[in-house]
Amino acid sequence: MMPVFRTVCACGRHGSQGEHDHAVAAEKVVEEALLRALFPDRALRRRFLAAVGAGTALAALASVFPLGAAKEAFAQGAGKIEKPKLKVGFIPITCATPIIMAHPMGFYAKHGLDVEVVKTAGWAVIRDKTLNKEYDAAHMLSPMPLAITLGAGASPVPYTIPAVENINGQAITLAIKHKDRREPKTWKGFKFAVPFDYSMHNYLLRYYVAEHGLDPDRDIQIRAVPPPEMVANLRADNIDGFLAPDPVNQRAVYDGVGFIHALSKEIWDGHPCCAFAASREFVVSMPNTYRALLKAILDATAYARTADNRKEIAAAIAPASYLNQPVTVVEQVLTGTFADGLGNVRKVPDRIDFDPFPWHSFAVWILTQMKRWGQLKGELDYQSVAREVFLATDAAKLMAEAGLAPPKSTYKSFSVMGKPFDPMKPKEYVESFAIRRA
Amino acid sequence: MTQRLLAAALSLLLLTLGIGAWYLATLPKSAARVVDAEYAKLIGAEAAAGSKSAFPAPQELARKLLEHLRDPFYDRGPNDKGIGVQLAYSIGRVLAGFLLAAAVAIPAGFLIGMSTLVYRALDPFVQVLKPISPLAWMPLALFTLKDSAVSAVFVIFVCSIWPMLINTAFGVASVRREWLNVAKTLEVGPLRKAFAVILPAAAPTILTGMRISIGIAWLVIVAAEMLVGGTGIGYFVWNEWNNLSIANILCGILAIGLVGMVLDLAVARVQRGITYAE
Numbered sequence: 001m002m003p004v005f006r007t008v009c010a011c012g013r014h015g016s017q018g019e020h021d022h023a024v025a026a027e028k029v030v031e032e033a034l035l036r037a038l039f040p041d042r043a044l045r046r047r048f049l050a051a052v053g054a055g056t057a058l059a060a061l062a063s064v065f066p067l068g069a070a071k072e073a074f075a076q077g078a079g080k081i082e083k084p085k086l087k088v089g090f091i092p093i094t095c096a097t098p099i100i101m102a103h104p105m106g107f108y109a110k111h112g113l114d115v116e117v118v119k120t121a122g123w124a125v126i127r128d129k130t131l132n133k134e135y136d137a138a139h140m141l142s143p144m145p146l147a148i149t150l151g152a153g154a155s156p157v158p159y160t161i162p163a164v165e166n167i168n169g170q171a172i173t174l175a176i177k178h179k180d181r182r183e184p185k186t187w188k189g190f191k192f193a194v195p196f197d198y199s200m201h202n203y204l205l206r207y208y209v210a211e212h213g214l215d216p217d218r219d220i221q222i223r224a225v226p227p228p229e230m231v232a233n234l235r236a237d238n239i240d241g242f243l244a245p246d247p248v249n250q251r252a253v254y255d256g257v258g259f260i261h262a263l264s265k266e267i268w269d270g271h272p273c274c275a276f277a278a279s280r281e282f283v284v285s286m287p288n289t290y291r292a293l294l295k296a297i298l299d300a301t302a303y304a305r306t307a308d309n310r311k312e313i314a315a316a317i318a319p320a321s322y323l324n325q326p327v328t329v330v331e332q333v334l335t336g337t338f339a340d341g342l343g344n345v346r347k348v349p350d351r352i353d354f355d356p357f358p359w360h361s362f363a364v365w366i367l368t369q370m371k372r373w374g375q376l377k378g379e380l381d382y383q384s385v386a387r388e389v390f391l392a393t394d395a396a397k398l399m400a401e402a403g404l405a406p407p408k409s410t411y412k413s414f415s416v417m418g419k420p421f422d423p424m425k426p427k428e429y430v431e432s433f434a435i436r437r438a
Numbered sequence: 439m440t441q442r443l444l445a446a447a448l449s450l451l452l453l454t455l456g457i458g459a460w461y462l463a464t465l466p467k468s469a470a471r472v473v474d475a476e477y478a479k480l481i482g483a484e485a486a487a488g489s490k491s492a493f494p495a496p497q498e499l500a501r502k503l504l505e506h507l508r509d510p511f512y513d514r515g516p517n518d519k520g521i522g523v524q525l526a527y528s529i530g531r532v533l534a535g536f537l538l539a540a541a542v543a544i545p546a547g548f549l550i551g552m553s554t555l556v557y558r559a560l561d562p563f564v565q566v567l568k569p570i571s572p573l574a575w576m577p578l579a580l581f582t583l584k585d586s587a588v589s590a591v592f593v594i595f596v597c598s599i600w601p602m603l604i605n606t607a608f609g610v611a612s613v614r615r616e617w618l619n620v621a622k623t624l625e626v627g628p629l630r631k632a633f634a635v636i637l638p639a640a641a642p643t644i645l646t647g648m649r650i651s652i653g654i655a656w657l658v659i660v661a662a663e664m665l666v667g668g669t670g671i672g673y674f675v676w677n678e679w680n681n682l683s684i685a686n687i688l689c690g691i692l693a694i695g696l697v698g699m700v701l702d703l704a705v706a707r708v709q710r711g712i713t714y715a716e
Contacts, residue, residue, distance in 0.1 A: 092680055116515075116516055117516075117517075118516055118517065118668065119516075119517040119677070120668075121664065121665060121666065121673075121676055122665075124577075125580075125586070125665065125666060128577075128580045128581065128586075129580075129586055131584075132580070132584040132585060132586070133584075134585065134586060176490075228676070228679050228680035228682075229679070231682060232679070232682065235490060251682065253480075253481060253485070254480075254481050254482045254485060255482055255484070255485060255490060255682060256481065256482060256484055256485030256489055256490045257490050319518070320514075320517070320518045320677070320681075321514055321515050321516075321517040321518035322517065324677055324678075324680055324681040325681060328479070328480060332480055338480065339477050339480035339481050343473050343474075343477060344477075345476055345477055345480065
């Protein structure tokens with residue numbers, strides 16, 4: 001049967017409103033780029049546009065520059081999506097917010113994709129399902145693609161991180177019975193859980209206790225426990241605490257079994273946690289699909305950054321098909337106004353934040369910790385591995401298109417618990433720690 | 439007859455006692471809030487009363503059960519399906535793996551049982567492979583088969599093949615000498631001997647193997663689905679564990695028990711049909 005009504009956009013030139021928006025946005029990018037090239041000084045550009053009006057300015061420019069051709073060439077760059085039906089795996093934690101929310105809130109559809117987001121039972125399974133190509137892309141812990149690429153814990157397959165999902169948003173939670181043992185020096189013999197060996201959680205917990213003089217391999221016990229089992233284990237006194245993703249920490253508070261000892265942002269403010277990951281093969285063989293998918297994620301991430309949108313997002317991702325948690329738990333995590341388990345309501349708006357840029361310096365730091373704790377052996381070219389896996393250039397390009405401001409450099413220095421990290425001197429950094437395995 | 443009635447009454451009494459004890463044990467201890475109102479809104483009711491969240495009371499389970507029974511077949515996307523749909527997925531996987539295993543194990547068991555030499559040669563392999571937990575195969579299956587759905591069926595296949603193989607071989611090997619001798623005297627061909635003498639004689643033992651197998655298969659599917667996720671009753675339990683919803687987990691457990699019983703009864707019925715008295 002022929003459709004009676006054909007859906008068209010406002011201007012009538014495109015098949016749907018989504019396509020129209022996309023095309024208009026693309027044209028805008030070209031126009032802006034041209035204006036920027038002509039008037040690199042922002043103040044001057046503004047004054048010029050204000051004086052003659054944007055329309056007049058562009059018409060005048062079009063007479064000397066083939067603006068139409070440039071716009072078309074750019075639009076063709078977007079190209080046809082090779083595979084609109086995709087499967088993306090996720091673990092039910094708030095780190096996956098952009099990947100999950102893009103489904104109910106329509107960010108995938110906006111970019112012409114029909115994505116099925118599939119809840120997955122654990123990190124090893126999500127890794128294997130992605131390597132098996134059951135998933136086209138997946139939510140992973142940001143160290144995982146590095147480990148997969150280097151062949152640590154799996155056979156080496158070139159893997160990539162087109163975008164980081166969230167920064168901060170983890171916490172150290174301890175059992176209620178330890179509420180008077182807040183000093184890490186007194187934690188000798190504690191049993192801790194982290195979600196996976198190759199996780200920021202593992203490295204941050206190790207870093208944290210080591211800075212307090214405990215050897216994470218000898219003085220405490222760290223085991224990998226899937227996030228859903230953590231609260232149950234804490235309740236059963238099998239573990240003393242965990243450094244876990246949310247909503248696990250907040251859930252422990254909600255159920256009265258634990259309290260939040262420290263937010264991960266208090267260890268390293270702005271640390272990456274989870275990542276949006278895809279195989280290099282996917283990136284290379286389906287460039288247009290990859291672009292559309294990444295744009296949808298970047299869009300969703302940008303939306304999640306705005307604090308005002310957080311309640312709406314919490315309501316969208318809490319139901320059974322996604323996180324399967326009480327809404328108030330997810331809301332406390334995303335808004336940063338939360339019960340700490342000790343009777344205080346804390347207000348930390350950036351408890352979790354969303355910043356998609358895959359800094360190369362993040363990758364280098366992760367590699368130094370993998371080296372430090374003996375997960376990687378032998379010589380390592382930190383910068384080139386970072387470049388291979390963390391696709392910062394692509395992200396920057398698409399962020400600019402989406403109207404976000406990507407940073408100029410792909411390296412930045414930061415400090416973890418007050419100790420500065422220079423991404424250009426990874427080897428010296430590893431050797432600067434007293435407690436290490438390498 | 440009276441004894442049957444008595445047994446039923448006793449069962450009912452035990453059930454009532456059990457639920458009664460459960461009800462008493464889960465009565466809320468104190469409802470007094472120990473934190474201020476703003477804080478209490480952010481945490482669970484039990485946590486607000488200064489204790490850990492409690493085990494659900496029987497009425498809570500009943501409420502959840504009704505909820506599931508009212509709409510067992512809903513389908514809200516890949517991550518949220520009704521308990522009936524999940525059970526159907528699990529039963530499908532179990533039957534696929536089980537039937538595949540039967541198709542391999544019964545002919546193979548026949549061959550092994552008919553020849554003492556083959557029996558002795560293969561025995562060490564069977565003995566080593568038999569006690570391996572089927573879930574230990576899971577990472578291997580995921581790695582080599584590269585498909586989680588196929589891997590789940592493979593795990594069922596691996597766990598249900600051994601009891602059938604061993605029982606078939608044993609049943610075939612222990613067919614009474616006299617019957618085989620009679621067949622020999624009558625100069626019955628080997629195929630006819632297999633189907634007309636050995637198969638009927640060994641059938642009850644084979645069916646016992648099948649009954650053990652389907653029981654194990656149903657035990658394993660739950661664990662396998664918790665591991666690979668996606669669909670199935672095991673995934674349902676895992677997903678509710680994720681939500682720490684003990685009441686829903688109990689619903690899952692109840693459903694698992696009931697379906698396991700039905701599967702076992704089905705094979706038992708077939709078994710009764712072919713048992714013979716000597």
